[in-house]
Amino acid sequence: MFDAQPMSRPMVTTPERESSRPLVQVLHDWMVTVDHKRLGLMYFSYGILFLVIGGVEASIMRAQLAVANNHLVSPEVFNRLFTMHGTTMIFFAAMPIVFGFANYLVPLMIGARDMAFPRLNAWGFWMSALGGIILYFSFIGGFGLYGAGSAPDVGWFAYAPLTSPAFSVGHSTDYWIVGILVSGFGSIATALNVMTTILCLRCPGMKLNRMPLFVWMNTVMAALVLVAIGPLTAAQLMLLIDRYLGGHFFDTQAGGSAVIWMHFFWIFGHPEVYILVLPAFAIVSEVIPVFSRKPIFGYSIMVAATVSIGFISLGVWAHHMFTVGMTSYANAFFVASTAAIAVPTGIKIFNWVGTMWGGKIIYKVAMLFCVAFLCQFLIAGLTGIMLASAPFDWQLGNSYFVVAHFHYVILGGIVMAVFAGTYYWYPKVVGKMMNETLGKWHFWLFVIGFHLTFDFMHVPGLLGMPRRIYTYEASRGWEVWNLIVSIGVIFQAVGVLIWAANVIWSYYKGEIAGNDPWDAWTLEWHTTSPPPDYNYAEIPVIRSRRPLWDLKHPEDPDWKYE
């Protein structure tokens, strides 16, 4: 197989040596790389960039909503902001971050040298990147420039017939469609790669039941991507056919159905949120054991729970449609399936607590974020159970209660797990430790801000505030809550800035990490920090779930107990 890299193949080196090469060459090497570690970092950085952009969009919206009858932005701008915020965060922030973690860590954790299809990996990244660029082009393209007509304003789930040519004039909706369509191909490519890598490239001795939980959860995530992105792609193709070829898929005037768009979208949309959350579970399942100094409690049950979450998640989608007027049987079915998914999810929370129980917990910043994750994910899950009950949802669906619920999952759960993951694996990726003091400032500011915003956000929902409104009357009694919610944003923003500063500062001034600063047990800690291009000089051969524990404790290895 020919080498895809040009002759001067750079080694991944410590920072000092990198800076002596000309910038153009460094950039070129990153552009043409097929190395999973570099692509992982590119995915991650891309995701963080859009996380910040999405955060700015959210901040403007919160500034507009902080007081009643505000005129900071027009309704047209506000509607574009919430559409872009949701679309950006899901497709161009969260998914790239998730793929970034998977790309970097999965081959290392299974003792492989790279992903199964390195070039496909690169293609997948660039497709995802292109999708984001296409979507954001809509902001700058005016009516003159290829008729971009400005950013889409149909909401991130783009319900029909608002997206039909009659109600969505110009090309803004098309940028939504094409941007996501293109990145969807990239996502399928990455999922295919992750799945094949895990199934085919594990090192000798690594049976499926000896893989780190991080790898298991990313396997289920990849499977969900393969099955769930297709429906979105199909629905978007249908929408394009409606918009440009005179099709009638969602054309209610021609007998078409607006509801069928909802079905197709949510058949994608619900598994999508599990695609985002399973990698968060994956991170937490690695960090908690190491900082509790115990193995994960109930490995097999965790695997079973993860797989069942994957399956059940394919059958709950219409809980996003309880208000659409489905029959009582349909509604009842989806209540049942949605409530059912709480069981394996709850089991996981119990298992994480069980891991901490009887341990000797070390509160490095990564662990702080994990504990916050547990508490917040618990609350998010419980508000989810409440919403799972259709009658409850009839009141609170499409209100700020739902907005609070899903942000609780995404910010309180996923983003906090991601932060935990950065503090945990930064030493491996960069070779330096992140600063713990800055980390603690980040943690507390972010947690305080998060709770100010999202705890109080439940209240306007309970008081009747629907979502996606650019303003509201003072007489509704929502103002003080909205103000508190908006203030919390400031704390979170400062927290994230501190984190970003920490990332940069530690790159230059952080303490040298060494191979295994946390005394951890999975394979990635067995190689240098950062790992060499080829990951492992010799492919490891393992005998248990914690190969490094076996190495460090030859008198009491894990394989005696498994």
Added chain:
Amino acid sequence: MPLSANLRGKVGMWCLIIAESAIFSIFVVAYLYYAGKSLSGPTPAQVLDVPYLTSICLFSSSLTILLAEKALHRGNVKRFGFFWFLTIALGVIFLIGTGREWYRLIYKDGLTISTNLFGTTFYSLVGLHAFHVTVGLIGLTIIWLLTLFGAVKQEHSERINVFAMYWHFVDAIWVVVLSVVYFITR
């Protein structure tokens, strides 16, 4: 023990097949859902004839590609090239047949993608399949040209098998589309 690294082509192709099946399923669901719901215009019973000939050609092409695969596995590159070409020819006949059917539907029966729900769902589903056939034919042709230049050898047998999986998949989709469009809902 892990599946051997040799199997990554097949595993990868299965993943692609799963993802593509998800896309096709949604178009099939839309077709089934809208069956009988058009407000006007020609109905399937009025304008559709079962495409026996082209379907037989497409199904046979799965057989010819299998024969080609086996030939290459045994090292018989000439026989491989022969059956491979036959596969392409059968695929092309299928596409021409589809094209002729569409010509008749559009110009004689007045059914276009924008006529009614039947038109929209029919052309989308059959068209999506035809697109995948086209992509397959392009790949088949490239491989055939490489064979003519002597670049394809017995050692490439595994890779040919992986590509052939895609072609079998396209065929399997046609089984579903044929049944749903030309039999079940007509």
Added chain:
Amino acid sequence: MAICLGIFVVVFSLIVYAAVKYRKRPTDDNHEPPQIYGSNQVELAWTVIPILIVVVLFLAAARVIHAVEDAQFPANAIEVTAIGHQFWWEFQYPGYGFVTANELHVPVSDAAHPTPTHIILLSADTDHSFWVPQLAGKIDLIPNRRNEMWIDPHDVGHYVGQCAQYCGTQHAKMLLNVMVDSPEDFEKWTQQQKTPAVMSQQVVTGRKVFETNACMNCHTISGTTANGKFGPDLTHLMSRSTIASGAAPNTQQNLLLWVKEPDAIKPGCLMPAMQLDEQDTNAVVAYLMSLN
């Protein structure tokens, strides 16, 4: 909700307890704690208990779903057809033979002799959702689909709600004002709504302006030539306390502003600025203000 609160208290306490009690103390030696891999009994316990809780929640929800969705209506239920528009509400009372907009009147009901209101929900354009939190859950209005709901209010009063499914630029100002009236007030209101528009001689000029401009193409005023269906029915405009579906109070000043420049009150709404001169604007507003 109580169950969820209970679960929260239990699990949260466990998390906090574990987080605090099992901290590594500075005095600890460096031995690792006992490496426990799991426990089947514990796993079973915390699988079975949640399953039971889930079953209970499901049964409770299913019961309410059935009670709401499959309810049978008594013969004296009031029938209303609500049609969602961008960005206002059309209400038809087929039993009484009139059409109104934006403010819904229903009679109060009581447990002994229920007079619920049965609302059929349709849409003229895109998706909307009818949500008056104090009266009922929300149901969507979807084009080419007939949904229905019922409300059974036991207290007289004025209830506020708004559209709860994003429907375009002015989704935020598609408010709902529901008046639950006593039976006598409801009777009075329906009688008034059934009459054709007031034809006052003092505002003939204004009526002429209305009928000779594009106004009549979008709006209906029963008894005149205006029979447009695109905008709200204005026959009894002054019986409503707000205009533009709740966007502003129904005053002369707001009516003048609305006719001159709708975007000042509801930017992005579908009513165009009528480009009338000062005199015509005043006349037509005077006419509108006569429509009790």
